[in-house]
Amino acid sequence: MGSEPRVNIPEWTVSELSAALRRTVEDNFGYVRVRGEISGFRGQHSSCHVYFALKDENARIDAVVWRSAYGRMRIKPEEGLEVVATGRLTTYPGRSTYQIVIESLEPAGLGALMALLEERKRKLAAEGLFDEARKQLLPYLPDLIGVVTSPTGAVIRDILHRLTDRFPRRVLVWPVRVQGDGSAEEVAAAIRGFNALPTSGAIRRPDLLIVARGGGSIEDLWSFNEEIVVRAVAESMIPLISAVGHETDITLIDFVADKRAPTPTAAAEMAVPVKSELMARVDGLARRALASWIRTQEGRRTELRAAVRALPSADALLALPRQRLDGAAERLPRALRANAQIHHTALSRIASRLTPQMLRTRIILERERVYRAGRAAHQCLRMQVERRRERFAGVAARLSSGLRSNARARRVLIGQSRDRIRALFDRAERAARTLINLRRARLERASQLLVALSYHGVLARGFALVRDKEGNTVRTAAAVSPGMRLDIEFTDGHVPAVANGDKSRAAGAAKGKTPRSGGEGQGSLFEP
Numbered sequence: 001m002g003s004e005p006r007v008n009i010p011e012w013t014v015s016e017l018s019a020a021l022r023r024t025v026e027d028n029f030g031y032v033r034v035r036g037e038i039s040g041f042r043g044q045h046s047s048c049h050v051y052f053a054l055k056d057e058n059a060r061i062d063a064v065v066w067r068s069a070y071g072r073m074r075i076k077p078e079e080g081l082e083v084v085a086t087g088r089l090t091t092y093p094g095r096s097t098y099q100i101v102i103e104s105l106e107p108a109g110l111g112a113l114m115a116l117l118e119e120r121k122r123k124l125a126a127e128g129l130f131d132e133a134r135k136q137l138l139p140y141l142p143d144l145i146g147v148v149t150s151p152t153g154a155v156i157r158d159i160l161h162r163l164t165d166r167f168p169r170r171v172l173v174w175p176v177r178v179q180g181d182g183s184a185e186e187v188a189a190a191i192r193g194f195n196a197l198p199t200s201g202a203i204r205r206p207d208l209l210i211v212a213r214g215g216g217s218i219e220d221l222w223s224f225n226e227e228i229v230v231r232a233v234a235e236s237m238i239p240l241i242s243a244v245g246h247e248t249d250i251t252l253i254d255f256v257a258d259k260r261a262p263t264p265t266a267a268a269e270m271a272v273p274v275k276s277e278l279m280a281r282v283d284g285l286a287r288r289a290l291a292s293w294i295r296t297q298e299g300r301r302t303e304l305r306a307a308v309r310a311l312p313s314a315d316a317l318l319a320l321p322r323q324r325l326d327g328a329a330e331r332l333p334r335a336l337r338a339n340a341q342i343h344h345t346a347l348s349r350i351a352s353r354l355t356p357q358m359l360r361t362r363i364i365l366e367r368e369r370v371y372r373a374g375r376a377a378h379q380c381l382r383m384q385v386e387r388r389r390e391r392f393a394g395v396a397a398r399l400s401s402g403l404r405s406n407a408r409a410r411r412v413l414i415g416q417s418r419d420r421i422r423a424l425f426d427r428a429e430r431a432a433r434t435l436i437n438l439r440r441a442r443l444e445r446a447s448q449l450l451v452a453l454s455y456h457g458v459l460a461r462g463f464a465l466v467r468d469k470e471g472n473t474v475r476t477a478a479a480v481s482p483g484m485r486l487d488i489e490f491t492d493g494h495v496p497a498v499a500n501g502d503k504s505r506a507a508g509a510a511k512g513k514t515p516r517s518g519g520e521g522q523g524s525l526f527e528p
Contacts, residue, residue: 018093025098029089034061034100035108041079044070052077054085054100062092062099072181074222075105081116082108114218117225121252124227129234130255136239138259138270139207144170145271146206146238148190151175155212155243155264162268167275172206178213184226187211191232191240208271209238211253212264215246224251233257243267459491 036054
C-alpha cells in the first residue's frame with residue numbers, strides 16, 4: 001500500500017508551484033529586518049541593480065537592491081560590512097531560491113559605523129586626498145564668501161553675525177540639506193556649483209568657501225563622511241574651511257579641507273580678520289613708514305653734504321685735461337705734414353707703375369678671360385637646353401600616357417553613369433506611373449464620395465431645397481412667414497415663390513395632416 005502512487009493528490013505545474021510558494025513567503029513574512037554581514041558584493045551590475053548575500057556564522061540569504069532603491073541609500077553596501085537590512089522577502093523561481101529585496105541599509109551598531117568610517121578614511125588617505133602638500137592657503141581678506149549650509153538653521157545666522165562683528169563681507173549662501181537622504185549629493189553639488197561659477201559677473205565665484213553644520217550624532221553628521229562629499233572638497237579650486245559639528249566632532253571632510261574650524265563661528269573668525277585691529281595695524285605701519293622715510297632722507301641729506309665738501313674744485317678737475325689738449329695742439333701741425341708726405345710718396349710709387357703698355361697688357365688678359373668665360377657659358381647653356389628638352393620630352397610622354405588612361409577611365413565612368421541614369425530614369429518612370437495611378441484612384445474615390453455626399457442626389461430623388469431671399473436654407477415650416485420670398489431649387493433648376501398661406505395650416509401639412517379647404521393637392525400655398 002505504501003509503495004502505490006497517490007493518484008488523488010492535485011497536480012501542479014512548476015510555474016504554479018513556484019507562484020504559490022512565492023505568495024506564501026510574501027504573505028507570511030512581508031517586510032523584515034535582517035542583520036548580517038555583506039558577502040559577494042562586486043559593485044553595481046550593468047543594469048545598475050546590486051546583488052550580494054547576507055550571512056552569519058550558520059546561514060546565508062541572497063539579497064538584491066534595485067536601482068531606484070540603491071540611489072536613495074545613505075549607507076552603500078561594502079564587502080564585509082555588518083548591516084541591518086530592511087526589505088521584503090520573496091522567491092526567485094529561476095533558481096528555486098528565496099531572497100530579500102532590500103530597500104534600506106543601516107550599520108549594525110556604532111562600532112560597525114566607526115569601522116566603516118576608518119576603512120573609508122584609510123582608502124581616501126591612500127589616494128593622497130589628505131596630504132598637506134595639496135592644501136591651499138586661505139585668502140587674507142576675501143571679497144566674497146560662499147557658505148554651504150542649511151538656510152533655516154542657526155549656523156548661517158552665527159556666521160553672518162560673526163562676519164558683521166569682525167569685518168563685513170559679501171556672503172553667497174547655497175542652501176542644502178545637511179542630514180538625511182540626498183544631503184550628501186546636495187552638499188557635493190553645491191561645492192562643485194560654486195567652482196563652476198564664472199570669475200566675473202553679477203554672481204561670480206567666491207574667494208573662500210565654508211561648509212558648515214551644527215553639532216549632532218555620528219549618524220546626523222554621516223553625510224559629511226560620504227565619499228562623494230570628500231571628493232568634491234578635494235576637487236575644489238576655491239580654498240575651503242570645514243566647520244561641521246562641535247570641536248569634538250570629526251568628519252572626513254575635516255581631513256581633506258584646506259582648514260578645519262572647531263565651530264561655524266570659528267570658521268567665520270578664520271575667514272576674515274578684525275577690522276578695527278587691521279585699521280590700527282595699518283595706521284601704525286603708516287606712521288612707522290613715514291618716520292623711516294624721514295630718517296632715510298635726513299641720512300641721505302647728511303651724506304650728500306659730506307660728499308659735496310669732499311669734491312675737488314672745477315679748476316683742479318680740468319687742469320690735467322687742459323694740459324693734454326695743449327700738447328696735442330702743438331703736435332697736430334707736424335703730424336699733418338708727416339701724414340701728407342707719406343701719402344704723396346705712396347701715390348708716386350703707384351703712378352710709376354701705371355704705364356700704357358701695362359694697361360694694354362691688362363686689357364688683353366681681361367679680354368681673353370671674358371672670351372673663355374663666354375665660351376664656357378655658351379656650352380653650359382647648350383647642355384642645359386638639351387637636359388631641359390629631354391626632361392620635357394619625358395614629361396610629355398608621361399602626360400600623353402596619363403591623358404589616354406584618364407580618357408579611358410572617364411569613358412568607363414561615363415558609361416557606368418549613363419547606365420545608372422538609364423536605370424534611375426526607368427525607376428522614376430515606373431514610380432511616376434504608379435503615383436499617377438494612386439492619385440487617379442484617390443481622385444475617383446473622392447469624386448464618388450463627393451457625389452454620395454452632395455445634396456443634388458437628394459434633389460434627383462424628388463426632393464426640393466428651399467432658400468430665403470438671402471440664400472439661407474429654410475429647414476422648418478415655422479421659419480416661413482406670409483409674404484416671405486423663397487427660392488425653391490429642383491434637380492433641373494430654381495423656381496421663385498412667395499409664401500401666402502396660413503402658417504398653422506403649413507405646420508399641419510408638415511406634420512402630415514390633410515388640409516380642410518377644397519381643391520386638390522396643396523391648394524394655393526405658393527404662387528409664382
